[in-house]
Amino acid sequence: MTTIDTTDTNDLPPQDPNAVSITINGRTVEARKGDFIIAAADSVDEYIPRFCYHPRMSSVGMCRQCMVEVEGPRGPMMVVSCMTPVADGQVVRTDTPQVKRAQEGMIELLLANHPLDCPVCDKGGECPLQDQAFSHGAGESRFVEEKRHYEKPIPISDLVFLDRERCILCDRCTRFADEVAGDPLISFTQRGNNTQIMTFPDEPFASYFSGNTVQICPVGALTASPYRFKARPWDLEQRESTCTTCSVGCRTVVQSSRDELLRYQGVDSDPVNWGWLCDKGRFNFQSTNSDDRLSSPQIKSGDSFAASSWSDALESVARVIRHSREGSIAILGGARGTNEDAFMWGALADAAGVTMRDAQLDDGLPASVFSYAQATIDSACAGGTVILLAPDIKEELPVLYLRLRDAVQKKRIRLIEISSHETGLTKYAWKSIRAESGTAAGAIPALLVQADIAAQLASGPVVVVAGRANLAESASHSMDALTAVLAVVPSASVLPVLRRGNVRGALSLGLAPRNGNDAATILEASAKGNVDCLILLGADPLSDVADVDLARRGIAGAKFVVAIDTFLTASASHADVVLPAAAYGEKDGTTMNLEGRVTSVVQKITPHGTSRADWMIAVELMTLLGHESNFTTLADIQHAMSAAVPGFGSTTTAVAIKRDGVVVSVTPPSSAPSATSVAGPRNSYEFRLDLSRKLFDRAIGTITSPSLANLASEANVFIHPLDLDRVGAAEGTNVRVSNSHSSIVLPVRALSSIPRGTAWVPFNQIGADVRELVRRNESIVDVRIESM
Amino acid sequence: MARLTEENVRLAREIIGRYPKPRSATIPLLHLAQEQDGYVTNEAMSHIGELVGASSAEVFGTASFYEMFKFEPVGKYLINICGTMSCALLGAEELMHHAEERLGIKMGSTTADGKITLERAECQAACTEAPCLQVNYRYRYRVTPDQLDSLIDDLSAGNLSSEIPAHGVVASVRQHIPADRAVGAVAPELVTENPVWLDGKAAL
Numbered sequence: 002m003t004t005i006d007t008t009d010t011n012d013l014p015p016q017d018p019n020a021v022s023i024t025i026n027g028r029t030v031e032a033r034k035g036d037f038i039i040a041a042a043d044s045v046d047e048y049i050p051r052f053c054y055h056p057r058m059s060s061v062g063m064c065r066q067c068m069v070e071v072e073g074p075r076g077p078m079m080v081v082s083c084m085t086p087v088a089d090g091q092v093v094r095t096d097t098p099q100v101k102r103a104q105e106g107m108i109e110l111l112l113a114n115h116p117l118d119c120p121v122c123d124k125g126g127e128c129p130l131q132d133q134a135f136s137h138g139a140g141e142s143r144f145v146e147e148k149r150h151y152e153k154p155i156p157i158s159d160l161v162f163l164d165r166e167r168c169i170l171c172d173r174c175t176r177f178a179d180e181v182a183g184d185p186l187i188s189f190t191q192r193g194n195n196t197q198i199m200t201f202p203d204e205p206f207a208s209y210f211s212g213n214t215v216q217i218c219p220v221g222a223l224t225a226s227p228y229r230f231k232a233r234p235w236d237l238e239q240r241e242s243t244c245t246t247c248s249v250g251c252r253t254v255v256q257s258s259r260d261e262l263l264r265y266q267g268v269d270s271d272p273v274n275w276g277w278l279c280d281k282g283r284f285n286f287q288s289t290n291s292d293d294r295l296s297s298p299q300i301k302s303g304d305s306f307a308a309s310s311w312s313d314a315l316e317s318v319a320r321v322i323r324h325s326r327e328g329s330i331a332i333l334g335g336a337r338g339t340n341e342d343a344f345m346w347g348a349l350a351d352a353a354g355v356t357m358r359d360a361q362l363d364d365g366l367p368a369s370v371f372s373y374a375q376a377t378i379d380s381a382c383a384g385g386t387v388i389l390l391a392p393d394i395k396e397e398l399p400v401l402y403l404r405l406r407d408a409v410q411k412k413r414i415r416l417i418e419i420s421s422h423e424t425g426l427t428k429y430a431w432k433s434i435r436a437e438s439g440t441a442a443g444a445i446p447a448l449l450v451q452a453d454i455a456a457q458l459a460s461g462p463v464v465v466v467a468g469r470a471n472l473a474e475s476a477s478h479s480m481d482a483l484t485a486v487l488a489v490v491p492s493a494s495v496l497p498v499l500r501r502g503n504v505r506g507a508l509s510l511g512l513a514p515r516n517g518n519d520a521a522t523i524l525e526a527s528a529k530g531n532v533d534c535l536i537l538l539g540a541d542p543l544s545d546v547a548d549v550d551l552a553r554r555g556i557a558g559a560k561f562v563v564a565i566d567t568f569l570t571a572s573a574s575h576a577d578v579v580l581p582a583a584a585y586g587e588k589d590g591t592t593m594n595l596e597g598r599v600t601s602v603v604q605k606i607t608p609h610g611t612s613r614a615d616w617m618i619a620v621e622l623m624t625l626l627g628h629e630s631n632f633t634t635l636a637d638i639q640h641a642m643s644a645a646v647p648g649f650g651s652t653t654t655a656v657a658i659k660r661d662g663v664v665v666s667v668t669p670p671s672s673a674p675s676a677t678s679v680a681g682p683r684n685s686y687e688f689r690l691d692l693s694r695k696l697f698d699r700a701i702g703t704i705t706s707p708s709l710a711n712l713a714s715e716a717n718v719f720i721h722p723l724d725l726d727r728v729g730a731a732e733g734t735n736v737r738v739s740n741s742h743s744s745i746v747l748p749v750r751a752l753s754s755i756p757r758g759t760a761w762v763p764f765n766q767i768g769a770d771v772r773e774l775v776r777r778n779e780s781i782v783d784v785r786i787e788s789m
Numbered sequence: 790m791a792r793l794t795e796e797n798v799r800l801a802r803e804i805i806g807r808y809p810k811p812r813s814a815t816i817p818l819l820h821l822a823q824e825q826d827g828y829v830t831n832e833a834m835s836h837i838g839e840l841v842g843a844s845s846a847e848v849f850g851t852a853s854f855y856e857m858f859k860f861e862p863v864g865k866y867l868i869n870i871c872g873t874m875s876c877a878l879l880g881a882e883e884l885m886h887h888a889e890e891r892l893g894i895k896m897g898s899t900t901a902d903g904k905i906t907l908e909r910a911e912c913q914a915a916c917t918e919a920p921c922l923q924v925n926y927r928y929r930y931r932v933t934p935d936q937l938d939s940l941i942d943d944l945s946a947g948n949l950s951s952e953i954p955a956h957g958v959v960a961s962v963r964q965h966i967p968a969d970r971a972v973g974a975v976a977p978e979l980v981t982e983n984p985v986w987l988d989g990k991a992a993l
């Protein structure tokens with residue numbers, strides 16, 4: 002046994018050179034050099050009133066509400082606590098008569114021009130101005146003159162309204178737009194008493210992150226159309242949850258009133274979203290409330306559906322499963338559900354001998370991407386180099402974009418982007434390198450050994466953000482590119498960015514393809530008549546699979562199709578039985594984000610109609626199929642999940658999962674890497690098709706949210722201006738886009754950020770469907786573009 | 790109306806080059822735009838944003854802070870009549886009424902022929918010479934209604950075109966700085982030596 006000599010001074014913890022000790026109202030407070038007094042006070046719950054200060058943004062000292070007294074050489078002086086850094090030995094008082102006078106004075110000035118229309122203001126009840134006028138104001142105003150008037154509220158975007166009378170000019174929204182979102186589309190305009198927040202004439206505040214400004218506005222000046230006049234804050238009930246719209250997994254609170262979802266607000270999770278949400282994640286609660294939701298099981302009779310009872314519908318599914326030939330049952334999807342859903346469907350699949358399953362829809366990467374050393378969002382943003390081999394992060398994983406952008410702006414990391422066209426992160430990249438689809442892997446070895454890049458890579462940790470950028474390019478090209486990077490930088494870790502909220506959970510917990518039978522293979526088998534029962538678990542191959550012809554043949558070829566979904570999607574309408582699924586906000590469980598972080602998702606409202614959670618459906622089917630199943634509650638599943646999945650540990654019980662969740666390490670079964678592909682050279686008369694997603698498209702969750710439904714754009718094909726000349730078409734006119742498979746007509750637009758020879762078509766927008774030209778057995782897609 | 794002309798873009802680039810950060814050139818470029826079109830058009834603001842790396846909203850935010858940038862067409866001659874204390878006491882109101890009647894327009898508007906715009910201004914720092922006014926920011930002191938009439942006559946007849954250039958013309962934005970006189974665009978944080986004029990004297 003060793004004794005530790007505690008008197009050895011060498012063992013004393015080293016003095017932190019940044020430690021600073023101050024006193025606030027007589028209390029000793031430990032802080033760090035560079036902290037502002039207000040943050041130090043917050044850390045010990047000494048509340049200093051404030052309007053403009055926001056811990057995730059730079060301090061501007063705009064509102065002067067946070068004045069405190071600091072002992073100085075000539076006695077106490079008043080300082081703004083959000084701009085004054087702590088200093089060792091500093092003596093701060095927040096409770097002197099002088100401070101109180103300052104606070105009351107500022108409130109009185111702010112209220113002088115404030116309309117005080119609290120009774121009709123959405124912010125009333127949760128308004129920092131209202132609250133602090135009560136807690137720190139004089140209670141009375143001396144201002145009897147006519148107040149300033151403006152037209153009440155004016156729209157500054159499709160989603161956000163501005164009431165200039167209520168604005169207190171705190172600079173939070175404008176700072177957010179500029180500093181955090183990088184979309185400085187709103188600004189202070191005019192001067193003095195006329196100062197107002199405004200957009201440029203005819204240039205709306207069309208930021209993917211606009212909803213955050215509504216959340217952080219300390220008054221009711223900014224309101225969002227989906228929530229305006231819907232509820233009073235005191236009528237709202239809320240539970241903390243996680244957004245599962247994409248795989249970032251932002252922390253939210255889900256708020257409802259009278260059993261209807263009314264609002265999501267961002268919650269500050271330090272390792273993930275810092276309080277921010279994107280507009281899609283924030284406003285798509287409307288989809289859950291949609292009247293178009295499926296409310297009861299449907300059984301196909303003839304060409305239409307007839308509502309049925311759950312028992313009849315489940316029995317008919319069970320019967321088909323029982324009578325299916327061995328190895329002829331397939332499950333597609335699961336990435337929109339919870340971990341528990343995926344685990345139970347995996348368990349059902351195992352019990353029923355289902356060999357064909359895939360949580361992705363041929364739009365991701367093989368699960369082997371999880372077997373590399375894994376990065377987290379924090380580790381990617383901490384320092385060193387981030388190599389992007391990924392879809393446009395701003396379009397697909399918006400809050401990850403905010404985090405990466407922040408790390409670049411604060412000069413912590415350098416981005417090297419290798420992509421087929423410019424993305425939202427291009428202007429923040431240290432190097433942004435264009436590689437035509439199918440050619441990245443070949444170019445990477447030479448690229449990464451260039452002197453400056455090699456030096457950068459050697460200077461610190463390297464994280465590769467890996468995903469499937471171009472849906473018209475096979476996954477093997479993306480994997481080859483990743484392998485090529487890892488061959489040069491073997492120490493790099495990987496942050497996989499796959500599509501759909503719980504894709505990582507679903508792949509990790511039982512819905513990863515077995516023996517290389519991925520979605521494409523399954524659909525091909527189905528097209529050949531080898532699938533007796535195709536179960537679509539929240540999956541809509543007809544809308545999401547890039548090779549739409551394959552999806553069509555696959556669904557048509559299946560003997561029996563079961564769709565478990567919240568809406569009657571394109572694919573579900575071809576099903577024989579449709580089972581209504583509980584949506585986000587209607588069921589409890591856990592989810593896993595792109596890092597493998599497990600957090601809770603919660604039920605806030607009663608499921609629509611008779612819809613049920615996916616896991617319940619799986620449990621019922623298991624029972625009907627005669628498999629021993631001891632699951633009656635979510636906790637049963639969570640215990641089984643912890644026991645069954647190596648790496649999951651005991652972390653899954655909802656109780657154990659706090660705000661920031663727990664990063665688990667589960668390696669899903671991964672098949673041998675698919676054969677590498679070599680893309681043939683492009684005929685110089687042709688264009689290489691680049692098919693990638695934008696934030697807003699015709700996705701079901703978006704079009705069933707009225708406030709988001711019209712944010713998708715018209716389908717266009719974008720080519721370089723010189724290519725436009727070569728094609729001989731005028732901007733905006735229709736061109737024929739064709740290859741040997743099909744031909745479609747789309748308007749053409751010039752975009753100088755598209756390299757020559759590339760044709761970029763955003764996925765699933767309104768208009769002709771370019772997927773008609775995609776075939777999975779071709780690793781890249783080349784097309785001709787002709788003017789008409 | 791319009792983005793900056795090709796010639797003005799060339800000049801804009803030269804002006805931007807004088808500053809360590811392109812955004813610092815926003816105000817001179819706004820003057821350039823106002824000189825080109827007589828007022829600052831939306832297109833010009835967007836163009837300036839592109840040139841200096843700011844959003845249109847940011848350029849507009851900056852521009853709208855300043856009274857001297859106009860966002861709607863103004864006449865060739867902008868007459869600013871001071872209405873602050875000294876001038877008001879010495880007949881500014883009368884002068885304004887007179888101008889309104891003479892031109893048949895209200896303060897704040899422009900004559901139909903686009904020649905003259907009337908504006909009420911705050912103190913022009915010539916209180917000892919009240920009441921005063923400015924024509925395209927050129928002073929006229931102790932102005933009587935009669936003098937105002939003859940000023941308007943002269944302006945209309947073009948008699949003053951050599952003395953008073955059209956609204957928007959700011960000579961300084963067209964200054965070319967010879968290379969040997971330029972200090973160069975060095976970001977302040979990169980300056981390590983004292984400026985020449987401080988040579989031999991105590992450091993700042």
Ligand code: SF4
Nearest residue numbers: 168169171172174218
């Ligand atoms: S709109 Fe709200 S957030 Fe923006 S400056 Fe005004 S009070 Fe602040």
Ligand code: SF4
Nearest residue numbers: 244246247251279282
């Ligand atoms: S970034 Fe993703 S997880 Fe976050 S709010 Fe948007 S959709 Fe939801």
Ligand code: FES
Nearest residue numbers: 062064065067083
């Ligand atoms: S919170 Fe400090 S000045 Fe506004």
Ligand code: FES
Nearest residue numbers: 871876912913915
């Ligand atoms: S009051 Fe007219 S110039 Fe000062």
